[in-house]
Amino acid sequence: MSVLIIGHKNPDTDSVTAAIALAELQKMLGVDAKPCIQGPLNPESALVLEKFGFATPETCTDVTNQKYMLVDHSDIKQAPENWDKGDLQAVVDHHKIGDITTSNPILFCNMPVGCSGTVLYILYKDVYKKDIPANVAGLMLSAILSDTVMFKSPTCTQADKDAVEALAAIAGVTDIQGWFMEMAKAKGSVAGVPVRELVFRDYKDFTMSGKNVGIGQLELVSLELVASRKDELYDDIAKLKAEGNRHSVFLMLTDIMQEGTELLAVTDDPSVVEKAFGVKLEGKSCWLPKVMSRKKQMVPPLEKAFA
Ligand code: MG
Ligand code: MG
Ligand code: MG
Numbered sequence: 258m259s260v261l262i263i264g265h266k267n268p269d270t271d272s273v274t275a276a277i278a279l280a281e282l283q284k285m286l287g288v289d290a291k292p293c294i295q296g297p298l299n300p301e302s303a304l305v306l307e308k309f310g311f312a313t314p315e316t317c318t319d320v321t322n323q324k325y326m327l328v329d330h331s332d333i334k335q336a337p338e339n340w341d342k343g344d345l346q347a348v349v350d351h352h353k354i355g356d357i358t359t360s361n362p363i364l365f366c367n368m369p370v371g372c373s374g375t376v377l378y379i380l381y382k383d384v385y386k387k388d389i390p391a392n393v394a395g396l397m398l399s400a401i402l403s404d405t406v407m408f409k410s411p412t413c414t415q416a417d418k419d420a421v422e423a424l425a426a427i428a429g430v431t432d433i434q435g436w437f438m439e440m441a442k443a444k445g446s447v448a449g450v451p452v453r454e455l456v457f458r459d460y461k462d463f464t465m466s467g468k469n470v471g472i473g474q475l476e477l478v479s480l481e482l483v484a485s486r487k488d489e490l491y492d493d494i495a496k497l498k499a500e501g502n503r504h505s506v507f508l509m510l511t512d513i514m515q516e517g518t519e520l521l522a523v524t525d526d527p528s529v530v531e532k533a534f535g536v537k538l539e540g541k542s543c544w545l546p547k548v549m550s551r552k553k554q555m556v557p558p559l560e561k562a563f564a
Contacts, residue, residue: 259291260346261317261325264373265335267460268294270302270403270440274396275328275373277311278389279349282380283326285387290326293317295337299458301403301444309395309428329373331355331365334462349376351412352552371410371417374400378420395428399440406476406513407437410550438478441513445477447486452493455486456508463556465563468504471497472559474551476511480519483510487521491541495523505529507559510542511549518548532562 262280264272276292283290292314298306306313317323320343327336327348332355337343340357347364348357351373366384368376374397381389389397401421405413408421425433447455460473473494477483483490487510494506505524512518521542522530530536536543548554 258324259289261293261320261323262290262328263293263295263317263320263325263337264328265330265332265461266295267457268296268302269299269329269459270305270444271373271400272329273298273302273314274305274400275349275377276314278374278377278381278393278397279326279328279347281390281393282377282385282387286385291315299444300446301440304440304443305396305399305403309392309399311392311396326364327357331357331367332463333357334464349373349380351376353556368416369414371413372401372404374398374404374424375414375417375420378424379416382423389424389427391428394424395430398424398428398430398433399436402433402437403440403444406549407434407441409513409516410553412550412553441476441478445475445482445513447475447477447482452486452489453497455483455490456493456497461551462501462503465504465560468563469502470559470563471501471503471506472509472551472555473507474509474511476513478512478514480510480512480515487541491521491523494521498523507555509548509551509555513549516549517544517546519544520548529559529562533558 262276264276280290280292294314295318319338321339323343325343326346331348331350345359350367351370381387401417405417456473463470494508498506508521510519519542522538527538530538
């Protein structure tokens with residue numbers, strides 16, 4: 258039976274590619290491993306897999322009686338169903354430590370860097386001393402560019418930049434900027450996409466002081482792309498809030514060129530926005546200059562505001 262390697266719900270490019278890259282590394286170490294995803298690929302991830310010649314991983318949303326490893330998360334809310342009825346063998350991540358626990362010692366490798374791809378690069382190179390296949394390097398490179406918004410996100414570190422340089426050479430990608438823009442256009446494609454699919458493109462549920470809080474993010478090359486759909490997006494996050502007994506649902510419309518986020522907010526308590534960010538909601542939203550990262554600039558101040 259293969260060890261399943263699984264990223265978070267609503268998979269992003271890092272979750273998909275880290276599962277593949279860790280599965281490849283495990284195979285080199287003699288472990289029968291299989292990458293999985295918990296939901297459909299977003300358009301950016303589909304483009305990345307196609308470019309480097311990988312098939313879409315199988316879907317797995319329940320790990321009952323399975324051996325498994327997690328990448329890009331360690332939160333129960335992001336994990337497959339019945340995480341505690343399977344046998345967790347490793348976590349490779351770059352987020353705050355979540356609430357998953359084990360009864361045995363496991364490989365737990367979490368680093369405060371911009372991407373799981375960077376942690377994997379360090380595991381390949383420094384820990385297990387294995388060569389990274391060119392196509393796998395292409396995946397990891399793409400994930401780091403995506404997660405760090407090509408080094409613009411405050412989550413980006415020197416380790417991410419070093420990994421990109423080395424991985425681009427291995428993968429034979431010479432025009433890094435061009436490849437990033439191609440991915441960014443796919444990531445932010447909105448025309449003709451159903452509204453719920455946009456809300457869920459990069460969406461996570463959190464628990465903050467016992468309250469259910471959802472935060473989605475659309476990373477766009479321009480806010481103009483969604484100008485005509487803001488009301489529709491707002492109405493849909495209002496629906497989502499009601500459906501899931503949530504206290505708040507936020508949707509970050511992040512302009513990666515202007516480097517800031519228009520935050521759409523539906524909440525039982527609008528004062529949390531002011532407490533967290535020092536700005537008042539004006540109608541349905543507010544503008545947060547320089548805010549690009551959910552992990553670093555949204556979750557921590559909101560957790561404080563909810564406390
Ligand atoms: Mg992720
Ligand atoms: Mg990531
Ligand atoms: Mg992201």
